[in-house]
Amino acid sequence: MTKENLYRNPLNRDFFERKTEEVARQLLGCILVREVENSLLSGRIVEVEAYLPDGDPAAHAFIGQTLRNKVLFGQAGFSYVFRIHGQNCLNVVAEPEGIPGCVLIRALEPVGGIDLMRNNRKRRVEREEELTNGPGKLCQSLRIDLNLNGVDLTYPGSPLIVCGSDGADIGVVVTRRVGITKAADEQLRFTIKGNRFVSK
């Protein structure tokens, strides 16, 4: 399969309809592809965090369904985009319908459209790592905002999809989640070992 076709061939919904932690691990190495104005911006997922559907005080679903988080309670394989501290964050919905687990995409290794990513950033970016080594940064670089909340990431025609891993052998490191105050001790952050695009 050519590279071009590979990046337009998203994962099936079955992939996402599993335990949140399992989806988080398996997402490492997968390619996030954003289509904007006939251009493709893409990156390999190198850092994620799981937010569990039950008894996880740090999860947005913990307080029950609201207008903001309702997509979490729907089908797996959809995007959940929210804004915090003036920045956007991208999540992928996991688990069968009605069970509100999700995976936060925290960092990417840029694959395609790197010049465009630089243009999309508000600040001038020198090092390539700074383009996508944080949840807010990668959303800026890929132009992901609240308009992309609730997008079907498994539909080939979507402006945002997730494609399969290239199959490269990776080591996975598990740590505590970062940047949160509640349930911060849970070992729910997964990163690709040694990858330089993992956030600091």
Next chain:
DNA sequence: CTTACGATTCCC
């Protein structure tokens, strides 16, 4: 309507 609050980023 008002207010408090972050799953962040950037600058000093």
Next chain:
DNA sequence: GGAATCGTAAGG
């Protein structure tokens, strides 16, 4: 170390 940032939820 601290300011900027802004949509959301909850309370008056």
